[in-house]
Amino acid sequence: MNRLWRMAVQALRSLWAERGYAALMMIGLVIGISSVTVIYEMGEGVRSQVVSMMSSMGFGADAFFVASGNRRAGFRRGGAARVLTDKDLSEISRLVNVDLVVPQLSISRDRVSAGARHTITGISGVDIHYAASRRWDIAQGRFLVEADNRDKRRVAVLGASTAQELFPEGSPLGRPIRIGTSPFLVVGVLAAKGFAPSGHDRDDRVLVPLSTAQRRLSKEDKFTAARVNLVDTGQVSETVEEVREILRANHRLGPEVPDDFTIVTPDSILQMVTRQSQAMVAMLTFIATVSLFVSGIVIMNIMLVAVSERAHEIGVRRAVGATRRDVMAQILMESLLVALLGGLCGLGLGMLLSRGIGAGLGLPVAFSLPGFGLSFLFSAGVGLIFGVFPARRAANLEPVECLR
Amino acid sequence: MIQLRGITKIYATGKVTTPALLGVDLDMARGDFAAIMGPSGSGKSTVMHIMGLLDRPTDGSYLLEGQEVTGLSDDGLAALRNQRMGFVFQSFHLLPTATALKNVLLPFVYSPRYPADAEERGRRALTAVGLEHRLHHRPGELSGGECQRVAVARALVTDPEVIFADEPTGNLDRRSTYEVMAILQRLNRDEGKTVVLVTHDNHVGEMCRRVVRLVYGRIESDTVAPQPLDAIALLAALPPREEDRR
Ligand SMILES: Nc1ncnc2c1ncn2[C@@H]1O[C@H](COP(=O)(O)OP(=O)(O)OP(=O)(O)O)[C@@H](O)[C@H]1O
Ligand SMILES: [Mg+2]
Secondary structure (H helix, E strand, O other): OHHHHHHHHHHHHHHHHHHHHHHHHHHHHHHHHHHHHHHHHHHHHHHHHHHHHHHHOOOOOOOOEEEEEEOOOOOOOOOOOOEEEHHHHEEEEEEEEEEEEEEEEEEEEEEEEOOEEEEEEEEEEEOHHHHHHHOOOEEEEEOOOOOHHHHOOOOEOOHHHHHHOOOOOOOOOOOOOOOOOOEEEEEEEEEEOOOOOOOOOOEEEEEEHHHHHHHHHHHOOOOOOOEEEEEEHHHHHHHHHHHHHHHHHHHOOOOOOOOOOEEEEEHHHHHHHHHHHHHHHHHHHHHHHHHHHHHHHHHHHHHHHHHHHHHHHHHHHHHHHOOOOHHHHHHHHHHHEEEEEEEEHHHHHHHHHHHHHHHHHHHOOOHHHHHHHHHHHHHHHHHHHHHHHHHHHHHOOHHHHHHO | EEEEEEEEEEEOOEEEEEEEEEEEEEEEEEOOOOEEOOOOOOOHHHHHHHHOOOOOOOOOEEEOEEEEEEOOHHHHHHHHHEEEEEEOOOOOOOOOOOOOHHHHHHHHOOOOOOOOOHHHHHHHHHOOOOOOOOOOHHHHOHHHHHHHHHHHHHHHHOHHHHEEEEEOOOOOOOOHHHHHHHHHHHHHHHHHHHHEEOOOHHHHHHOOEEEEEEOOOEEEEEEOOOOOOHHHHHHHHHHOOOHHHH
């Protein structure tokens, strides 16, 4: 250990003595590693954004969604015919691993008016667990309660933006509104959440009791989607399969017929995001790999030059007792350290760059541990692999040749 | 201490073979102070490199303290060089980026164990060559004579039994030559170190107790001078330096 440390110090000293060369050797790595860092940090940013978005939807690892329509093409808002029935949901809620099923009904965007003012917004029929499970706070009044649902009351809770739009002055509580043509009474206002990163205003919404929505708005006793809360999160895939079987049986889908519903697990969303960014990552990784390879070649050639320029030094070291292995280790140590230093600079530059780009484009950026690890491994690998040839060349020099 | 028997060295470069040594029998006793002299190309450096285990003979036997060393591995030779030999070269071969002290400590880097008192020993070695005031100077900040004295300090820091010096005064002026020779003579006289040096300079040869003459890869003569010149006396006889006069 002591010896290794001494060698590292010596290597740093000779790198410092040849700092022009060292800088040249590091350039390629700085470029390569900084691009890897940018890739990973921006990828990680998108990923953590998706995760935080899902958790704001109350979509942790302990739940999955069942939605109407086959949405393999992606995430669509409304549109598909509603297929989930009371029977579906009660059978799902009887599964051993299912804790709670929270149904949800989305009505296509409709006109909501209050006196002379009106707005067009999305209306959802939700149950009483909705606010808690999706982390909505109540700013004014109350949220929907069991009695609202049981008695199919015509009450509504407004999002902050919708409330501001319809009632710019005074409290909306207890005031009448119309959804389409149906009259409702405002009982609460949600606390503002602001815009989603996608630019969508999360506070532009109207929530009404599920049963009321079925009776007055959708006029059918079906649901758009349901959140399925699990008991054991270790068995997500098993439960997903059971739910799929129930739904296919209830909907009488033959073996050749595709699902008329979509089950969305947190994993499947992450996979989707990952798939979409994979092509870009692959391309940038290719660029990074090429630049790392080029920098490896540069390191190798400069080290070869350095070895022949430092033949005297190598000769003296051999004369005073260095073995071939000592010489080899010294050169390897130097190329390893120069590569690691280059990698470190690249990491710093990459982190600056990705934060700059992120701020400029309004994209999220997050530190990526795998990106960091990969940068470290890549630089160490480049240093070691491309250092081997010069190191062997140095080790094979004969002391007398060096000292001539 | 050193016994060479029938040592030959033949360089083969491509089709041309150059015989450098053609059967050299040479003994060095402990405490010898020997100069190897002879015309250019006669094999002086070659024989010194072989004695210093920096090179291997093509044929012949080399007993070091009675042990045959021609069959040793590269690592074995490196260990012997590290622990029992010191080297001084014509062009100093100091590491340009390291201070005098760091240069002197270099052999310890390759010792089996880095001694705890390495620094102290390095200072002592530099003091022995009169450079205690130059510990932290780099070679570029030292004169040629001072550089060669640093090199001598590096050769003696591990307390080796023998010091090999290939034309140690070849690049030095008269005063520096005397200074280096005075140090080598003192090491030989007071500490019993064996000194083997190669030189072209007859005057340097006169300061050595023994002179081995090589011609065309063979030993032509091997003579002992009863009264070698004393470098300290020669140094004292020099006119005082400019700066000393002021
Ligand atoms: N690597 C080599 N390849 C071929 N021939 C060599 C090699 N090294 C030395 N020789 C030859 O071996 C002979 C002896 O060389 P050596 O260096 O021992 O001479 P020297 O007595 O030290 O000469 P000088 O006084 O010029 O230093 C010379 O003829 C030289 O050309
Ligand atoms: Mg020579």
